[in-house]
Amino acid sequence: MPLTPPRALALALPLLLAGHGSLAQAPATPPTPGCDVCTAWNADQAPFRIFGNTYYVGVKGLSSVLITSPQGHVLIDGGLPESAPKIIANIGALGFRIEDVKLILNSHGHIDHAGGLAELQQRSNALVAASPSAALDLASGEVGPDDPQYHALPKYPPVKDMRLARDGGQFNVGPIRLTAHATPGHTPGGLSWTWQSCDGPRCLNMVYADSLNAVSRPGFRFSASSEYPNAVADLRHSFETLEKLPCDVLISAHPEASQLWERLEASATAGSEAFVDPQACRAYAAAARTLLDARLEQEKQP
Numbered sequence: 001m002p003l004t005p006p007r008a009l010a011l012a013l014p015l016l017l018a019g020h021g022s023l024a025q026a027p028a029t030p031p032t033p034g035c036d037v038c039t040a041w042n043a044d045q046a047p048f049r050i051f052g053n054t055y056y057v058g059v060k061g062l063s064s065v066l067i068t069s070p071q072g073h074v075l076i077d078g079g080l081p082e083s084a085p086k087i088i089a090n091i092g093a094l095g096f097r098i099e100d101v102k103l104i105l106n107s108h109g110h111i112d113h114a115g116g117l118a119e120l121q122q123r124s125n126a127l128v129a130a131s132p133s134a135a136l137d138l139a140s141g142e143v144g145p146d147d148p149q150y151h152a153l154p155k156y157p158p159v160k161d162m163r164l165a166r167d168g169g170q171f172n173v174g175p176i177r178l179t180a181h182a183t184p185g186h187t188p189g190g191l192s193w194t195w196q197s198c199d200g201p202r203c204l205n206m207v208y209a210d211s212l213n214a215v216s217r218p219g220f221r222f223s224a225s226s227e228y229p230n231a232v233a234d235l236r237h238s239f240e241t242l243e244k245l246p247c248d249v250l251i252s253a254h255p256e257a258s259q260l261w262e263r264l265e266a267s268a269t270a271g272s273e274a275f276v277d278p279q280a281c282r283a284y285a286a287a288a289r290t291l292l293d294a295r296l297e298q299e300k301q302p
Contacts, residue, residue: 035080035154037061041112042083047090048264051249051272052197053176054206056260057090059083062112063255065208066091067195071174072102075126076193076208077253078116081156087116088123098123102173105165105180106130107210107253108187109137110149111156118157129165131182133189138162146188146228148216165191183242185235186211188228194245199272204248207281211253212238212288214295222292223299235292239285247281258284 041061049055050065058064062079064087073096078084088098101124107113109130117138121128130138137143141158143150165171167182178195190210196203214222214235222231252258258280266274277283 035111038080038082038112042080042086044086045090047094048267049094049272050197050251050275051204051206052199054195054197054249055094056251056255057087057094058255059086061254061256063208063251063253063260064090065251066094066096066101067176067178067197068096069174069176073100074103074105074171074173074176074178074195075101075120075124076105077107077113078104078120080112080115081119082116084116084119084123087120099125101126103171103178104128105171105178105191105193106134106138107192107208108190109134109143109147110187111153113253114138114159115156117159121159121161128159128162129171129180130159130162131180131189131191132164132166133184134187134191135162135164135189137187137189143187148187148214148220148222148225148228148231150217150227152217181241181245183210183212183238185231185238186213186215188234190238192242192245197249204276205246206249207242207245207247207251209242209250209252209258209281209284210238211257212242212285213257214288214292221299223296232292232296235288239289242281242285245281248278249275250277250280250284252284257287 043060045060047057053068055066057066059079064079065076067074091098104120104126138159142155165180169180171178178193181192183190183192192210193208195206197206225231250258263274
């Protein structure tokens with residue numbers, strides 16, 4: 001049975017702003033070699049309640065979201081390998097236990113979102129679910145040759161036991177029901193996740209949006225790739241998918257892409273209402289579409 005945080009703590013958590021550091025000290029873990037930005041991504045971040053039973057438990061630059069219930073919890077994404085102890089500490093700081101996480105969901109198989117999954121699964125004994133493409137990445141600890149960032153990312157500890165999540169597939173833990181939405185392009189196996197969280201009688205549509213940005217290893221061309229010929233079409237389809245989702249609260253795989261820190265600061269006075277924005281998914285897709293268009297124009301240059 002999970003430990004329920006006192007209501008006073010739950011209400012106070014949104015007031016813990018980004019600069020205040022983590023509520024609990026996690027063991028130090030060596031930084032990922034070959035990743036210059038990983039240290040900044042993995043900076044401490046105090047956990048906080050977003051809305052209802054949905055909490056942010058990730059590090060500063062990489063989202064991890066905890067969705068709680070008396071029957072067990074769901075965790076989305078695991079950050080870097082060195083993020084796992086911090087995620088576990090943040091879950092504990094909220095009054096919950098990693099051992100009560102029954103399901104871990106993945107957005108895609110890059111090290112910055114899947115690197116900590118193996119340790120998190122080992123500590124929780126939770127089921128891990130990923131798309132068929134991402135599951136191959138997680139099983140080997142590196143992305144395949146159809147990924148735009150193939151051989152540009154470090155390897156990470158592989159995940160040994162997984163279930164496949166396909167477009168429209170649903171996963172349940174107690175009263176929590178999450179739906180997978182295929183949003184490929186950034187990677188061939190990208191997934192975004194939706195669910196509902198309630199605060200009293202008010203229930204909102206929550207979206208965990210996968211990365212949609214067109215970034216790659218040197219030499220890869222989104223407009224002309226033999227390894228991933230559908231990259232542009234996949235990205236455009238993903239933009240449309242996000243735009244059509246019922247979306248009251250958006251959390252993106254990289255938190256700054258959905259203005260999470262600005263919303264957290266605003267929550268000091270506005271409470272959880274600061275995270276509510278029914279236009280956020282459309283704005284997120286529009287920004288990614290602009291980046292893709294700029295990338296395609298760049299690829300036209302000799």
